Amino acid sequence: MSTILAVDDSASMRQMIAHTLKGAGHDVTEAGDGEEALGKAKSAQFDLVVTDINMPKMDGIALIKELRAMGNYKGTPILTLTTEASADKKAEGKAAGATGWIVKPFDPDTLLSTIGKVLK
Amino acid sequence: MAIDISQFLQTFYEESFEGLDIMESGLLSLDSGSADSEVINDIFRAAHSIKGGSGTFGLNAVANFTHILESLLDEMRDGRRQVTKEGVNLLLESVDCLREMLTAAKENQELDTQRIADVHGRLEAMWGKSEEGASTPVTATDNSNTSTGQNADGWTIKFSPFPYILKTGNEPARMFKELRELGELTVAVNTDKVPDFPELDPDECFLAWTLTLDGNIERAAIEDVFSWIEEDCDLEITPIVSRSESDNQPAANTPAATGAATARTGGSSSSESASIRVGIDKVDSVINLVGELVITQSMLSTTGSAYPMLQAGLAQLERNTRELQEQVMRMRMLPVSFVFNRFPRLVHDISEKLGKKIELKMSGEQTELDKTVIEKVTDPLVHLIRNSLDHGIEMPEDRLAAGKPETGTVWLDAYHKGGNIIIEVRDDGKGIDKAVILEKAIERGLVDANTHLEDNQILDLIFQPGLSTAKEVSDLSGRGVGMDVVRRNMESLGGNVEIRSTMGEGSTLTVRLPLTLAILDGQTIEVGNENYIVPLISIIESTQIKPEMLNYVAGKGETFMLRDEYIPVIRLHEIFESKPRHTDITKGLLVVVEAEGKKTGLFVDDLLGQQQVVIKSLETNYKKVDGVSGATILGDGSIALILDVPGLVRLSQENRTDRLKLSA
Amino acid sequence: MATAASTEAMQLGQDGTLGQDDDGVQFLSFILADEYYGIDILRVQEIKGWTPVTRVPQTPEHMKGVLNLRGTVVPIIDMRMRFSLEEVEYTPLTVVIVMTVKSDSGERLVGIVVDAVSDVLNVGKDDIKPTPDFGDTVSTDFINGLASVDDKMVMLLDADKLFNVEELATEETLEQE
Numbered sequence: 001m002s003t004i005l006a007v008d009d010s011a012s013m014r015q016m017i018a019h020t021l022k023g024a025g026h027d028v029t030e031a032g033d034g035e036e037a038l039g040k041a042k043s044a045q046f047d048l049v050v051t052d053i054n055m056p057k058m059d060g061i062a063l064i065k066e067l068r069a070m071g072n073y074k075g076t077p078i079l080t081l082t083t084e085a086s087a088d089k090k091a092e093g094k095a096a097g098a099t100g101w102i103v104k105p106f107d108p109d110t111l112l113s114t115i116g117k118v119l120k
Numbered sequence: 121m122a123i124d125i126s127q128f129l130q131t132f133y134e135e136s137f138e139g140l141d142i143m144e145s146g147l148l149s150l151d152s153g154s155a156d157s158e159v160i161n162d163i164f165r166a167a168h169s170i171k172g173g174s175g176t177f178g179l180n181a182v183a184n185f186t187h188i189l190e191s192l193l194d195e196m197r198d199g200r201r202q203v204t205k206e207g208v209n210l211l212l213e214s215v216d217c218l219r220e221m222l223t224a225a226k227e228n229q230e231l232d233t234q235r236i237a238d239v240h241g242r243l244e245a246m247w248g249k250s251e252e253g254a255s256t257p258v259t260a261t262d263n264s265n266t267s268t269g270q271n272a273d274g275w276t277i278k279f280s281p282f283p284y285i286l287k288t289g290n291e292p293a294r295m296f297k298e299l300r301e302l303g304e305l306t307v308a309v310n311t312d313k314v315p316d317f318p319e320l321d322p323d324e325c326f327l328a329w330t331l332t333l334d335g336n337i338e339r340a341a342i343e344d345v346f347s348w349i350e351e352d353c354d355l356e357i358t359p360i361v362s363r364s365e366s367d368n369q370p371a372a373n374t375p376a377a378t379g380a381a382t383a384r385t386g387g388s389s390s391s392e393s394a395s396i397r398v399g400i401d402k403v404d405s406v407i408n409l410v411g412e413l414v415i416t417q418s419m420l421s422t423t424g425s426a427y428p429m430l431q432a433g434l435a436q437l438e439r440n441t442r443e444l445q446e447q448v449m450r451m452r453m454l455p456v457s458f459v460f461n462r463f464p465r466l467v468h469d470i471s472e473k474l475g476k477k478i479e480l481k482m483s484g485e486q487t488e489l490d491k492t493v494i495e496k497v498t499d500p501l502v503h504l505i506r507n508s509l510d511h512g513i514e515m516p517e518d519r520l521a522a523g524k525p526e527t528g529t530v531w532l533d534a535y536h537k538g539g540n541i542i543i544e545v546r547d548d549g550k551g552i553d554k555a556v557i558l559e560k561a562i563e564r565g566l567v568d569a570n571t572h573l574e575d576n577q578i579l580d581l582i583f584q585p586g587l588s589t590a591k592e593v594s595d596l597s598g599r600g601v602g603m604d605v606v607r608r609n610m611e612s613l614g615g616n617v618e619i620r621s622t623m624g625e626g627s628t629l630t631v632r633l634p635l636t637l638a639i640l641d642g643q644t645i646e647v648g649n650e651n652y653i654v655p656l657i658s659i660i661e662s663t664q665i666k667p668e669m670l671n672y673v674a675g676k677g678e679t680f681m682l683r684d685e686y687i688p689v690i691r692l693h694e695i696f697e698s699k700p701r702h703t704d705i706t707k708g709l710l711v712v713v714e715a716e717g718k719k720t721g722l723f724v725d726d727l728l729g730q731q732q733v734v735i736k737s738l739e740t741n742y743k744k745v746d747g748v749s750g751a752t753i754l755g756d757g758s759i760a761l762i763l764d765v766p767g768l769v770r771l772s773q774e775n776r777t778d779r780l781k782l783s784a
Numbered sequence: 785m786a787t788a789a790s791t792e793a794m795q796l797g798q799d800g801t802l803g804q805d806d807d808g809v810q811f812l813s814f815i816l817a818d819e820y821y822g823i824d825i826l827r828v829q830e831i832k833g834w835t836p837v838t839r840v841p842q843t844p845e846h847m848k849g850v851l852n853l854r855g856t857v858v859p860i861i862d863m864r865m866r867f868s869l870e871e872v873e874y875t876p877l878t879v880v881i882v883m884t885v886k887s888d889s890g891e892r893l894v895g896i897v898v899d900a901v902s903d904v905l906n907v908g909k910d911d912i913k914p915t916p917d918f919g920d921t922v923s924t925d926f927i928n929g930l931a932s933v934d935d936k937m938v939m940l941l942d943a944d945k946l947f948n949v950e951e952l953a954t955e956e957t958l959e960q961e
Contacts, residue, residue, distance in 0.1 A: 010169045012132035013176065016125055054168045068287060074323060077289035083172055091351070099289030100348030105175030105183070108125065118294060412855045650839065696841035738840070738850070741892040742859040746842045751850060751857045759838040759852050771842075 002119050003027045003044070007037040007051035007063065008081065017050060020108040021115070034058025038066050041073065048119055049078045050102070053089050061096045068097035077118035081106075125177060132173045133226045139166035140222075141461055143215050147208050148464040157197065163211075164193040170218065182221050185236065188243045189214050210246060212465070213239050274303070274335060275342060278356040280310075280328035281349065287323060290349050296331070298345045303335030332360075400491065403451045407638055410441070410448045411734035411753075417441045418755035449636055450488070456534045456543070457485035459498050463505055463532060470509045477516050477527040478509060484534035489541055490636040496613055497543070497633065500606045504545040504629050505530065512549030512627055522624065524548065540615070540657065541635055546628040552621040554578045579619045580717050583607040611715060611766050614640060614655055614749075632657070640735060642752070642762065644728035645711060648698040651760050653733055653752060658765040660712045660719065662727055665705050680710070680721060687712065689721045690772045695747065701725045715766035722768070735762065747771050808908040811931075813938055814881065814898040817869045820938040821898075822905060822931065823883060827943050829893065830882040831901055834874050851895060853882060860895040861947070872899070885947040894947050905938065907931045912940065 004026050006017045011032070018028040029046070031037035035057040041049070049067065053060035060080055067073040080093040080101045090101050102114050146163040149156075167190045174182035189211065195201035217239045224231040277299075281292060299305050310328040314320070333342065342357055343350070421434045460482050471478040489497070513519075513528035520526055531546040554575060561567045561581045585604040610617045615633035634640060634657060642653035669680045678689040689710065693700035702708035702725055710721040733752035738745055738761075749764035811822030812831075830853070837849030837860050846865035850857050860880060864871055880895045912929040926946040931938045 009165070010132075010173055011135050012128045012173050013169075015131055016128045016176065019128070052172075054165045056162075056165065075286050075289055075291075081172070083168070083175075094288065094348070094351065097288050104172040105177075107176075117298065118289065408855060415855070698839075698841070736855075736857045738857060741857060741894065742840075742847075742850070745840055748840065748842070751838070753852050753855065753857075757852055758836075759850050759857060761838065761840065 001025050001027060002047040003029070004115070005029050005031060005037060005041060005046040005049045005051075007031045007034065007049065007055070007060070009033055009052060009055040013052070013081070016108070017111065020111050023108075024112055034060060034063035034066075037063055041067060041070070045072055046076065048115060049073075049076060050081065050115065051078065052081045053093060061092055064093065064096040064098050079115065079118065129177055129226075132177050133222060136170045136173060136222055137219070139170050140215050140219050142166045144212065144465055145461055147212050147215065148468055150203055150208050157199075160193065160197045160203070164190065164197050167193055179222075179225055181236075182218065182225070185214070185218060185221065185240055188240070188247055189218075192243065192247060207246065210239070210242055212468075214243060274360040275333045275337065275339070276356075276358045276360060277331040277333060277342065278328075278358075279331060279346075279353060280355075281325050281353040283321075283324035283326060285325050285349065285352050288349070288352060290352070292325070292327070292329065295345050295349075296329075299331065299333055299342070302337050302341055302345075303333050306332040306334075308332075328354075334360075398451070400452070403448075407448050407452065410445045413441050414445055414734065415753050415755065415757070419757060422755060445639075449490075449638060452491050452636065452638065453488035454491050454494050455486045456489050456494065456541070458494055459501055460485045460532060460534070462498075462502075466502065466505060467509060467530065470506065471513075474509065475515065476509070476513055478513050479527050479529050480532065481529060482532045487534040487536060487541060488635075489633065490638065492637050493613055493633055493635075496609065497631070500609045500617075501543065501545070501631070503602060503606055504631075505532070508545060508547040508549065508627070512547040512551075514550050518550075522550075536635075537632075540632050543631040543633070544628060545631075546626065548626040551623040551626055552579060552582070552619075553623060554621075557581055576620070579621055582619065583617070583717050607716060608766075613637070614657060616657075616714070638735060639732055640762070641730065642733045643711070643730050644760065645692075645722070645724040646726040646728055647692045647696065647724050648700045650696075650698055651728065651754075652692075653760050653762040654711060654713065654722070655749075655762065655765065656730065658713045658715060660714055662709055662711045663721075665710055667706055670705065678705070680705075682712065682719075682721075685719065687719045687721050688772075689723055690768060691723045692768075693723075695768065695771060713765045715769045718769065720765075720769050720772075722763075733760075733762070808906050808911075811905045811907055811938070811940060812881070813902040813905050813933075814879075815900045815902050816863050816867065816898050820902060820936050821863075822907070822938045822940045823881070823943055825904060827883040827885075828881060829884060832880050832882065833876070834878040834880055834897060848897060851880070853893065853895075856893060858882060858893045858895050860897060862897045864897075864899075866896075866946075883943055886944050892947075894943075905931070905933050907933065907938075907940075 004021055006014055006021065006028055007030075008014045008017065009032055014030045014032070018030050021028045029040055029044070031040050033055045034051070037049070037051065038058065049063075051060040051063055058066075064078055064080075067076070067078060077099040078097065080089070080098045081104055082089045082093065082101045083104045093101060099118055100114075102111060106114075143163045143166045146159045146166075149159055150163075167186055171183055171186035171190050174180075174186060192201065192207075192211070196203055196207075201207075217236050221231060221236065223229065279292070279295075281290075285292070296305060296307060308330045310330065311326075313328065314326040320326075339357060339359075346353070346355055417434070417437050421431075421438065463482070464480055467478055467480040508530045513530065514522070514524075516526045519528060529548050531544065533542075533544045533546070535542055558567070558573065558578050558581070561578075561584070562569045566581060566584055567573065582603050583606075607617050610631055610633065613633055614637070615631060617632070618630045619627065620630070621627035640653075641656040643656055643659055645652050645654055663682065665680055669682070671679045671681060671686065673679050673686065678691075679686045680689060681687075689705065691705075692698075693703070700708070705723055708723055708725050709727055710723055711727070712719055712721050714720075733754075735750045736752060738748060738751055747764055747768045748761045749767070750762045751759050752762060754760050810825040812825045812828050813820050813822045815821075835851065837851045839849040840847060840859075846862050848860045848862050851860050852858075862871075863869075874897070877900045878897060879901050880897055881901065882893060882895045885892050885894050911933075912931050914929055915924045915927045916930075926942050928940040928942045931940055
């Protein structure tokens, strides 16, 4: 079991991600934007962060940069949720320090197999 | 693992409709000239979320439609595309299409695919006008220059990650594990680049590997393992037996240009506030319980008066319960912006259609109203605004000729006043011609030609069914059809509507509504040994009648004169068949109430206290009763009925006509 | 005696499993002008002594008024008046049976005023006899059947038919006309 922080401004995506991951036995914390996610990441250590890119207040790119700047998230896997149209977003996410990406739309199985890659 | 994702659909629809509202109001604000990049970003983000969700939840038509919309918005956001009026209008139409598509999907309804296809076509045409290929959607991973079908008996992989690789959360060990799942893996490590211990940064990776992977494995499968880090390492994948094709590899690229990564932070849109979704039934059951608590508390306080300590505690309890009640009531409240938000679009569309120039100015959008009131007030408000647009505001040339600014203004204001919420619809249009109204009203027999009417009484005639349903009058008078319906709707919510107007200067319609339908401020009245509650909002005054004020008008029954006005009397004890203390009208009291624009005197024995009461429906367990709008539980646990004032007035009119018929 | 029976009825009524055993139904019987009536015990919510109600104007005479039952406004129907029987003064034995009535629009709570509560009856399905046809003069729509228990004839009432909204509305319309 791992502790996972799921960040997306869309409640339905968040619910689906959380439900899927919880179903696989993980402990999931949800956040609706980067700011909220950062606050939560500061008060608890997560094994994995899954974040959307386009979000209000603080977007995914800024969140990744902030997390990487924190000592305890230097090497934590961070996956971005990205649409196929935004190839440049993948690069942008990578440049900010993301570990990898999950392409939207995705189904629960894809999500599980992808995060399975980065969780020990 | 099979997960039924349809369980998240409801949330998806809700947030998508919210997203569409954000897009719409954003687009409308672009329309009025400001090309604020933050606004475009909000619009883009909403479209983006709808696209992502619709794809995930299998609504592919929506996803496809939103895709092109998103692409256009992306260009506008980056400044690659000009924000034009035509563009905004087309995007607004697209928002309508999406709303229809989502509604159709949600409600399982038929869809006008013709229109969707038309708008989609126009979006594509618009997209075509941009520089070709400026940002053509890239599909899947970009491994186009590698031959994915290539097989071999085995592979040699030279893998030298860049030192920062660990800081991206990617661990070489993880990739080796994945490779092992593909075939037999041999790992040889190269430590040449590892610096001396003093210079060693434990967060960096100086190792390189040469891996041998045996088995009939597709190159693509191996590339897939490294797909996230192909730009963060030197990678050579060579087939073991066949001719070397190592030239083909996406070799040592330097990390992607990081300068492009601009963080968009801050500047959240004001409409966002932290909230949770709770079923209204849950809120209502809490409201009911709190209502109970208030009653229990007041029962205790009447019995506990003998003990000072208990009394003090009860006073504290009363404050707490009142506060709790208010807070719980607030859970049902929504900002009136839920209704107002649609009006910029309405004004935009209608003024375009009419060829008028109209500016809408709104204030008080954050004023909160009960959810039920909000739902029921929407249509009447649309009606009032439309009237201002259609009939109030003049054509630009007429306005100029009248010495007014070319652009007309419609104000929409909401604010609190004395426990009620006031919504005002005001315009600086041509106003209402009272002479025309009076003339038509006389013609239709609504008023007697000899009766002198004050200005406000004449204006009030537009709420009469007989007058406002006549089409030609509405055009002349400058007010549309169905004002009687508007007034009736407002009164059914326990509110009312009034009009003021000055020729040439404009009109103001004032809607007064209770904050909530769950509680009301009531006046307790006594008829015989029975108590009833009259909503305070409908009471104008209470008065004792002197014999000389009385009058009996043939066909209208008992009336009395109050400041030059004849007011009909309803004897409550007659309608309710109760045994009153007083039957002599000069002994009891008259409570003057107003309903449907008319004053009526309710004859009662006495007035008791005023109090806030929790409204309970009679229909839950029984049925609708004429003249009664509901019930409430008093401090002693007994029930008092709440009077439906407009219903009572109608009831007494029916009774009167019956009596007339009988006597005829 | 009536009190003892009512306590028992309440306990049984609250436990939803006891109303129906293998081949029978449990009824709460009550007395009205020396006649015995029964209603399905699963429908009985509560039995309470008569307390004053708030009269509701513009309603039929048998609608005595409304009562506050822990925050719910419950209509109280006088069954003697409803069946056009001779009216009597209410006594300490007079009780109100609060029961659920089902209709298309959902479940409602209705209280009925009866002379006294009698007993809880176990009636086997085979012991329920069809209602004889009394001709047009007496409406038997709301009687499910007759049961004979200890030499007493018990009329088993169909609460839903007796109190459905349409019926109440029709009555009122009839009265007004």
